[in-house]
Amino acid sequence: MNALTSTSPQAQLPLIDAMKMVGTQLIVLHHLAFYGPLSDYAHSLAPGLFSWLSAHARLAVQIFLVISGFLAAQSVAPGGALTQRPLGPLLWDRYLRLVPPCMVAIVLAIGCSALARALMSH
Structure with missing residues (x-):
């Protein structure tokens, strides 16, 4: 049984954990690049990077929406069988x-x- 089909609540999902980790970092970097006083100064240091972060990194929120749906479905239907x-x-x-x-x-x-x-x- 692999990590994606395990019904154990302790089962680790490394791919899901990695996607959440990357998503959180992208969102933090987006906030640093787009909001507050840091963005004014940092943009001049790496304009291409900070332009990309401010325009596209917020899309990482979609990672969390999909993952939360997957994990919610897994919690009410472990192993593909709906709990009562x-x-x-x-x-x-x-x-x-x-x-x-x-x-x-x-x-x-x-x-x-x-x-x-x-x-x-x-």
Whole structure:
């Protein structure tokens, strides 16, 4: 049984993980190339690269849309067989798994933004 057909929740999907890694880096680079004070200065250092990043790297979001659909389908139909688990508990489990880390990330981002605002003048 290969990694793509394993029903184990611990099964690793190296190709999926690699695509998510590349996608996250492209999105971070797109934000650095397109938004904020860094983009003004960095564009003059490598205009071709930063033009490409600002115009095309945002398309990496599509990677996440496709992968999330694949992983959601895999969670409700492991091994290709639809589970008969009720939707409510499934959604609640997903909420409990995803929302706390998201809230921590949002609080950290707000804190970092406040710190950066205090330390920078643009």
